[in-house]
Amino acid sequence: MGTVREPAVVVTDLHARRGDHRVLHGLSLSIPAGLVVGLIGPSGSGKTTLMRAIVGVQIVQSGTVTVLGRPAGSGELRRRVGYVTQDASVYDDLTVRQNLDYFRTVLGAGRSDVTRVIDQTDLGASARQLTGSLSGGQRSRVSLAVALLGSPDLLVLDEPTVGLDPVLRRDLWSLFHDLAATGTSLLVSSHVMDEAARCDRLLLMRDGDVLADDTPAGLLTATGTTDIDTAFLRLIGDDPDVRPGTAP
Amino acid sequence: MTPSRTLATTRRVLSQIRHDPRTIVLLLLVPSLLIGLVAWIFSETTVFDTVGPAMIALFPFIVMFLVTSITTLRERRTGTLERLLSMPLGKGDLILGYTLAFGLLAVLQSSIAVLFAVTVCGLQIDGSVGLLVAVAVADAVLGTTLGLLASAFARTEFQVVQFMPVIVFPQILLGGIFLPRDQLPDVLQTISDWLPLSHAIDALNAIATGSEDDAYVLGELLIILAWIVGAVVLGSITLRRRTP
Numbered sequence: 065m066g067t068v069r070e071p072a073v074v075v076t077d078l079h080a081r082r083g084d085h086r087v088l089h090g091l092s093l094s095i096p097a098g099l100v101v102g103l104i105g106p107s108g109s110g111k112t113t114l115m116r117a118i119v120g121v122q123i124v125q126s127g128t129v130t131v132l133g134r135p136a137g138s139g140e141l142r143r144r145v146g147y148v149t150q151d152a153s154v155y156d157d158l159t160v161r162q163n164l165d166y167f168r169t170v171l172g173a174g175r176s177d178v179t180r181v182i183d184q185t186d187l188g189a190s191a192r193q194l195t196g197s198l199s200g201g202q203r204s205r206v207s208l209a210v211a212l213l214g215s216p217d218l219l220v221l222d223e224p225t226v227g228l229d230p231v232l233r234r235d236l237w238s239l240f241h242d243l244a245a246t247g248t249s250l251l252v253s254s255h256v257m258d259e260a261a262r263c264d265r266l267l268l269m270r271d272g273d274v275l276a277d278d279t280p281a282g283l284l285t286a287t288g289t290t291d292i293d294t295a296f297l298r299l300i301g302d303d304p305d306v307r308p309g310t311a312p
Numbered sequence: 313m314t315p316s317r318t319l320a321t322t323r324r325v326l327s328q329i330r331h332d333p334r335t336i337v338l339l340l341l342v343p344s345l346l347i348g349l350v351a352w353i354f355s356e357t358t359v360f361d362t363v364g365p366a367m368i369a370l371f372p373f374i375v376m377f378l379v380t381s382i383t384t385l386r387e388r389r390t391g392t393l394e395r396l397l398s399m400p401l402g403k404g405d406l407i408l409g410y411t412l413a414f415g416l417l418a419v420l421q422s423s424i425a426v427l428f429a430v431t432v433c434g435l436q437i438d439g440s441v442g443l444l445v446a447v448a449v450a451d452a453v454l455g456t457t458l459g460l461l462a463s464a465f466a467r468t469e470f471q472v473v474q475f476m477p478v479i480v481f482p483q484i485l486l487g488g489i490f491l492p493r494d495q496l497p498d499v500l501q502t503i504s505d506w507l508p509l510s511h512a513i514d515a516l517n518a519i520a521t522g523s524e525d526d527a528y529v530l531g532e533l534l535i536i537l538a539w540i541v542g543a544v545v546l547g548s549i550t551l552r553r554r555t556p
Contacts, residue, residue, distance in 0.1 A: 119398050121394055139400070142399050143399070147398050155328060162327055166323075167395075172400065194331060
């Protein structure tokens with residue numbers, strides 16, 4: 065962490081809407097490189113919209129998003145940023161390997177990459193099965209495996225661990241840290257606060273704003289709490305212990 | 313756009329269909345069965361010799377339109393399209409990849425339909441059967457590209473199915489099957505002159521009766537190809553890397 069690296073993502077005064085709803089209204093933040101950064105917040109807080117803006121698939125009204133030193137969505141970034149949406153964006157009527165083979169060709173990655181990502185996501189046993197016949201957790205791992213193809217410099221993962229059992233979740237988080245150790249930057253969203261403790265840094269979002277940008281330990285110290293859940297509640301001023309008028 | 317990505321997309325679409333044998337059977341056989349039904353209906357009359365060529369244009373066109381529009385809509389709805397467009401895939405790679413995959417199926421489907429109409433239903437063809445197949449294939453590919461285009465304007469499967477009456481039915485009504493095109497009211501005749509299916513039906517009729525030379529048929533074929541290119545270009549424009 066001591067080395068000086070450009071931030072992976074810099075967002076300045078970003079305004080974006082989904083449908084008729086203004087989701088982001090002047091958001092600014094910076095995501096350091098080479099770390100696992102957690103994007104934590106309740107549903108509807110703007111996590112997905114921010115991630116879509118970083119990947120370059122979101123129409124934004126104003127503001128700038130710079131990813132790996134380039135404007136988000138620019139052609140060169142398309143092979144350097146891996147993206148996992150909330151729904152498993154894979155073809156149900158192809159086998160796991162056929163899915164990976166197709167996306168590998170699109171990305172122009174090497175043939176051996178398919179075997180590598182199958183190993184990384186522990187999908188070896190189901191590689192020849194139709195993706196649609198897999199369980200929800202397996203399908204989301206196929207989607208993650210696609211994002212790992214071509215070893216992107218930045219991984220944007222929208223709730224990648226939803227519906228997974230605790231063992232698998234632990235394995236995936238250790239994979240995330242292994243990737244970060246080799247220099248990959250990761251932005252991982254979750255609305256499960258207990259996952260926050262596994263991140264190197266946290267961005268706590270609510271209503272399109274960043275409430276806190278800190279390490280998990282720093283956040284607990286700053287709020288004087290012992291778990292992220294309570295820290296979040298305290299930050300939004302909804303903690304029964306400190307609610308105005310009820311405080312001792 | 314790169315050939316490897318276009319062909320990878322074609323291969324992928326064909327692999328998807330290969331995992332769905334029932335669709336393959338329906339795709340390849342339904343037009344022939346419908347042509348057989350029409351031939352049977354008119355078996356006591358000489359009507360089939362007049363409407364038969366039009367049927368070869370009609371059924372593959374409709375089937376390919378439906379299959380393609382629903383397949384591409386599914387791609388939009390499951391998020392795979394968004395994923396692909398966040399990758400270094402050209403829009404042309406996707407559209408052309410789809411067109412090639414379904415075009416290949418159209419070749420099989422139309423060949424079977426023509427063969428069935430000529431050998432089993434006894435459709436009289438005075439002109440070149442090869443040219444007949446060529447027009448039928450172009451017509452089925454037209455259905456594919458219009459289906460690709462239509463899926464861009466639909467948000468649900470219900471909507472995309474409704475596009476069939478909107479885009480396909482007027483072409484059938486004005487195509488000269490119900491009433492020869494030169495007997496239509498002037499305004500409708502002008503509209504019908506601009507619709508691609510009219511030219512497909514004209515070409516197939518001309519081949520069947522041997523009433524026109526090959527140059528006329530090639531001219532009609534060119535009009536259909538222009539529509540195919542137009543639909544592909546428009547379809548590419550409607551693909552957006554950024555969405556609201």
